[in-house]
Amino acid sequence: MQSPFRDSPKSLNIFRIRFPIGAIASIGHRISGVLLLFGLPVLALVLDRSLTSEAAFESLREAVDTPWWGLLLLALIWAAAHHVLAGVRHLLMDIGIGSPLDQARTSAWAVILTAVIIAIAAAIRWLA
Amino acid sequence: MHISIYRYDPDSGENPRMQDYAIELAPGDRKLLDVLMRLKDVDDSLSFRRSCREGVCGSDGMNINGRNGLACMTSLSALKEPVVLHPLPGFPVIRDLVVDMTQFFAHYHAIKPYLIDDGTPPEREHLQTPEQRERLDGLYECILCACCSAFCPSYWWNPDKFIGPAGLLQAYRFIADSRDTGTVERLAFLDDVYRLYRCRTIMNCTEVCPKGLSPSHAIERIRLELVRASS
Amino acid sequence: MKVFLGQRAWLVQRASALTLLLLVALGAALLLLGPALNHERWHALATSAHGAVIIVLFFAALSLHGWVGARDIVLDYVPSTAARLSVLSIVAAILFAVVIRVALTMAAHLSPVS
Ligand code: HEM
Ligand code: SF4
Ligand code: SF4
Ligand code: FES
Numbered sequence: 001m002q003s004p005f006r007d008s009p010k011s012l013n014i015f016r017i018r019f020p021i022g023a024i025a026s027i028g029h030r031i032s033g034v035l036l037l038f039g040l041p042v043l044a045l046v047l048d049r050s051l052t053s054e055a056a057f058e059s060l061r062e063a064v065d066t067p068w069w070g071l072l073l074l075a076l077i078w079a080a081a082h083h084v085l086a087g088v089r090h091l092l093m094d095i096g097i098g099s100p101l102d103q104a105r106t107s108a109w110a111v112i113l114t115a116v117i118i119a120i121a122a123a124i125r126w127l128a
Numbered sequence: 129m130h131i132s133i134y135r136y137d138p139d140s141g142e143n144p145r146m147q148d149y150a151i152e153l154a155p156g157d158r159k160l161l162d163v164l165m166r167l168k169d170v171d172d173s174l175s176f177r178r179s180c181r182e183g184v185c186g187s188d189g190m191n192i193n194g195r196n197g198l199a200c201m202t203s204l205s206a207l208k209e210p211v212v213l214h215p216l217p218g219f220p221v222i223r224d225l226v227v228d229m230t231q232f233f234a235h236y237h238a239i240k241p242y243l244i245d246d247g248t249p250p251e252r253e254h255l256q257t258p259e260q261r262e263r264l265d266g267l268y269e270c271i272l273c274a275c276c277s278a279f280c281p282s283y284w285w286n287p288d289k290f291i292g293p294a295g296l297l298q299a300y301r302f303i304a305d306s307r308d309t310g311t312v313e314r315l316a317f318l319d320d321v322y323r324l325y326r327c328r329t330i331m332n333c334t335e336v337c338p339k340g341l342s343p344s345h346a347i348e349r350i351r352l353e354l355v356r357a358s359s
Numbered sequence: 360m361k362v363f364l365g366q367r368a369w370l371v372q373r374a375s376a377l378t379l380l381l382l383v384a385l386g387a388a389l390l391l392l393g394p395a396l397n398h399e400r401w402h403a404l405a406t407s408a409h410g411a412v413i414i415v416l417f418f419a420a421l422s423l424h425g426w427v428g429a430r431d432i433v434l435d436y437v438p439s440t441a442a443r444l445s446v447l448s449i450v451a452a453i454l455f456a457v458v459i460r461v462a463l464t465m466a467a468h469l470s471p472v473s
Binding site: 003004005006007008010011016019020022023030090095101104 | 193194332
Binding site: 030033034036037040041044045047048050051053054057058084087088091094 | 373376377380383397398399401402405406414418421425428429432450453454456457460461464468
């Protein structure tokens with residue numbers, strides 16, 4: 001059925017919505033998925049170079065020490081951590097484990113914080 | 129109390145705007161709806177729906193300080209000022225806080241919200257065991273206020289194709305009913321990227337349901353029923 | 360659009376996620392157990408039978424997983440059919456190129472000549 005009001009304005013300003021923690025974990029899952037998707041071609045090329053020769057392998061190691069590649073790696077580490085943790089959370093909730101609201105809130109917090117802690121740990125290791 | 133309310137008058141030709149109100153709380157004011165009704169005495173151009181004023185009719189769903197809820201069930205004491213009121217997000221606005229629910233109810237009708245029975249009718253009535261009846265708890269109580277669907281990001285992006293949490297909760301209410309023989313056709317209807325599978329288990333729906341129901345749980349059950357049906 | 364299946368895509372997403380999880384765990388275990396990583400050890404590991412299987416399976420599962428994921432995102436945020444088809448073809452092309460690239464790499468290093 002077509003609504004006579006379909007051209008009316010809508011109130012949908014996502015910056016004025018108070019998102020619950022589960023929604024934050026979820027958008028993080030999506031953003032991290034996209035980041036990993038962008039990282040995929042890089043990963044394929046890195047795989048190729050790492051196998052080519054001793055020198056190429058070492059040059060990859062050195063690249064990681066430069067700020068830009070280091071930052072990219074850091075972003076991918078956060079993304080991988082968040083995505084895998086949030087992914088496991090989803091898979092468990094799909095079969096009814098942890099899907100009641102209170103548990104889902106706790107696990108959402110746990111996923112977000114753990115991924116950030118992993119990223120911070122990686123950053124500290126990288127700086128050291 | 130300071131309240132900032134979304135105003136839109138389709139006849140004025142003007143864009144929606146926010147209007148600020150200041151109103152003294154009266155001793156009897158408990159819920160947000162109490163204040164809205166008194167505001168309407170002051171400014172009778174202000175439009176919103178309400179009927180039962182006790183969380184039964186489902187007509188005063190709105191976005192209150194960034195979260196959807198029923199004005200009649202929202203305690204004033206829990207609200208930060210200024211209280212910011214918007215109509216249900218993503219729904220076409222008819223006037224002020226009144227939104228058009230046509231699409232929302234079209235989804236509700238599409239899931240066939242009634243018992244399907246192809247068998248021979250029983251002599252007197254369909255009996256259910258207490259356990260069978262219990263499976264409908266947490267499903268039948270829905271008042272179709274649309275707070276959940278209007279808080280669901282997946283519903284914002286595809287309101288014309290995704291059935292949304294409210295409709296899916298109702299769909300499961302009939303799938304779960306021991307007297308209904310339409311499960312196979314119901315599941316076949318839902319097995320679609322849009323109708324069911326736009327849900328990403330964000331659980332915004334369950335977060336805001338004023339009746340404490342869990343549409344995300346109903347959706348989880350439907351997906352598992354579909355897995356069982358196809359294996 | 361009939362190609363956008365409902366339950367099938369959902370199951371592919373879950374199955375590929377589980378596969379990826381398993382492979383990542385296996386790969387991480389292989390890398391972390393044992394001496395520090397240098398080119399020699401990495402090369403031996405990656406071109407060993409189980410190493411190569413893990414790598415190839417990983418990229419195969421990933422392309423399926425990424426495909427369904429990208430498709431879901433496009434269905435949410437890109438309303439017009441034409442724009443959808445162009446974004447999706449770019450994603451498909453990239454995923455395809457990645458899989459081919461990895462296959463070529465592995466083939467080159469697995470062959471006894473290299
Ligand atoms: C580097 C590898 C990976 C990439 C590139 C990737 C990419 C993606 C993308 C783009 C999405 C769509 C997100 C959305 O719909 O909002 C997604 C969803 C998903 N991913 Fe991954 N993923 C990867 C690894 C994994 C792993 C190892 C797991 C296992 C735990 C996993 C579990 C999931 C699940 C369960 C979903 C569906 C979530 C939903 O329905 O919202 N992913 N992935
Ligand atoms: S499930 Fe809850 S929020 Fe959704 S329509 Fe029903 S009562 Fe309202
Ligand atoms: S769980 Fe599903 S239906 Fe509920 S808000 Fe999230 S995406 Fe929407
Ligand atoms: S007025 Fe009926 S639900 Fe609020």
